[in-house]
Amino acid sequence: MENITVSIIIPVYKAEKYIRGCLDSVVRQTCQENYEVIVIDDGSPDRSGEICDEYARQFPMIKVFHQSNKGVARTREVGIQKAQGKYIVWVDADDSADPTLVENVLKKINESHADLILYGVQYQYQGIVTKEQIPQKEELSAMRRKSITGKYSTLWRMASLRDFWIGEKVPEEMERSAEDGYMSIQLFMKAQRIEVIPEILYYHIGDNPNSIRHTCDGKYYMGNFSIWYYRLHICEKNYKDLVAHCASRAFSGAVKAYSMSLINHDLPEKFQKELVESLRDLRRYPIGGRLRDKFLCWCIIHHIDGPCRRYANHKIKKLERKNRKIISDHKE
Structure with a gap:
């Protein structure tokens, strides 16, 4: 696992029903080089941690770390510490990545050396599927404005430089449910070159009753x-x-x-x-x-x-x- 460009980080908590689908999606990437998968089991009381260990024994790109429950904000900080890649990609344990996610991100990195890359997302909630593509690149000021309004406020729809995360700490009052929004703003304000991949590269499931939104x-x-x-x-x-x-x-x-x-x-x-x-x-x-x-x-x-x-x-x-x-x- 040398020359890692992309680190996919997956915080895991009470995701036994979904984690196999999530891990299958990240190990079956069309590009099998230049990326690693960092899995942080945040003290899951179900079999999530065992399933992650099972995958780690089969796939060398997966590294699993177990800890007592700290919450998603602090778990992400641990993931950043463990990651070796130049860029960070987030995948939630109850979601999945398109098979071409790593390939497309690496291609865009090589083309543009972007600080931050946005890509399209498919949402599934209560049987309804919607697709949100990003049709074109906008001025930097317009994209920063959208991060403020919450348009771009989920970390799993973007790849960003790992260096942007160093020294950042989500405030205590936001660690339960606003860490995405807070960190998205920090990333957009730091980025000088933002690129867009219009294709759907991430699949989000909003039906998990154990998720924070529920x-x-x-x-x-x-x-x-x-x-x-x-x-x-x-x-x-x-x-x-x-x-x-x-x-x-x-x-x-x-x-x-x-x-x-x-x-x-x-x-x-x-x-x-x-x-x-x-x-x-x-x-x-x-x-x-x-x-x-x-x-x-x-x-x-x-x-x-x-x-x-x-x-x-x-x-x-x-x-x-x-x-x-x-x-x-x-x-x-």
């Missing part, structure tokens, strides 16, 4: 609030027309985070205080959206928790029904 707690929404509050402050300096949008999203995330934390008791007091102070600050912006959020904000600031608890319980039950349906559909 959770509903204070930590999840704390990340949601934090990334939009972070984007808001960037936009105040560089994208004035996006300020109201970012403020509204941050406002909604803060209300949800505080309300959910009252039920799940999963946010430390410092984060709860931060949410209250941030809601006070956000009221100076033109906030769009539902009157419900504005009412709950008033309750939070005045320490009236009853309506927030009722809202949180309603939202949790709604998500539980949704997840039960997903699990039922999978069994069928």
